[in-house]
Amino acid sequence: MAGAPGGGGPGPAAGEPLLQRRDSGQGSPEPPAHGQPRQGFLSSLFTRDQSCPLMLLKTLETNPYVKLLLDAMKHSGCAVDPGRHFSCEDCDGNVSGGFDASTSQIVLCQNNIRNEAHMSRVVTHELIHAFDHCRAHVHWFTNVRHLACSEIRAASLSGDCSLVNEIFRLHFGLKQHHQTCVRDRAVLSILAVRNISREEAQKAVDEVFESCFNDHEPFGRIPHTKTYARYAHRDFRNRDRYYSNI
Numbered sequence: 001m002a003g004a005p006g007g008g009g010p011g012p013a014a015g016e017p018l019l020q021r022r023d024s025g026q027g028s029p030e031p032p033a034h035g036q037p038r039q040g041f042l043s044s045l046f047t048r049d050q051s052c053p054l055m056l057l058k059t060l061e062t063n064p065y066v067k068l069l070l071d072a073m074k075h076s077g078c079a080v081d082p083g084r085h086f087s088c089e090d091c092d093g094n095v096s097g098g099f100d101a102s103t104s105q106i107v108l109c110q111n112n113i114r115n116e117a118h119m120s121r122v123v124t125h126e127l128i129h130a131f132d133h134c135r136a137h138v139h140w141f142t143n144v145r146h147l148a149c150s151e152i153r154a155a156s157l158s159g160d161c162s163l164v165n166e167i168f169r170l171h172f173g174l175k176q177h178h179q180t181c182v183r184d185r186a187v188l189s190i191l192a193v194r195n196i197s198r199e200e201a202q203k204a205v206d207e208v209f210e211s212c213f214n215d216h217e218p219f220g221r222i223p224h225t226k227t228y229a230r231y232a233h234r235d236f237r238n239r240d241r242y243y244s245n246i
């Protein structure tokens with residue numbers, strides 16, 4: 001089940017429950033509804049509101065977190081095709097996005113994504129799930145620890161818990177605020193898509209926290225700022241070049 005975005009691998013096994021739209025860790029823990037037909041990326045270019053696809057294009061071209069993740073996906077055999085793997089849609093609640101493993105598609109909630117910076121964070125967060133889906137046999141539905149691991153990584157590496165975002169949430173000043181933020185957001189993200197108790201979600205996060213929090217792939221470090229992300233991207237390309245030469 002490792003094949004996804006664009007990869008040559010097989011899709012989810014037959015009979016496996018369709019992956020519900022997963023949260024982006026932004027906003028309230030409510031999964032988006034699917035009452036209406038999907039709007040394709042290209043067709044959405046021709047609708048009234050063009051801001052979602054345009055912000056997405058800009059993010060894909062300029063954001064260092066996203067550029068690194070796109071390179072890493074390609075390197076892992078899961079090249080991302082913007083027209084196939086992203087979808088701008090209206091979502092319920094104030095969910096900002098989700099990764100649908102059944103279709104290997106990232107949903108961007110055009111009614112909730114407020115600006116370019118927000119778009120970049122959502123795309124980064126969801127691409128980390130897509131990266132995990134590509135490189136590992138993630139049992140999103142049957143093993144809550146797998147989900148917890150990817151949510152920990154997405155919260156930690158996407159900038160969701162960067163200092164500026166935390167200041168906006170008035171959590172500034174907490175000791176170890178990054179780790180605390182990552183734990184809290186991972187639990188919320190799990191609760192958004194699983195009908196389990198907070199205690200069960202916290203237990204799953206605790207069980208895998210140490211190893212998943214310290215797994216910084218493909219960044220090689222926690223990219224607290226865009227500058228770190230640029231360095232990480234440079235290092236990744238050098239590493240890529242090095243390995244392709246041996």
Ligand SMILES: [Zn+2]
Pocket residue numbers: 022023024025125129150151154189
């Ligand atoms: Zn998530």
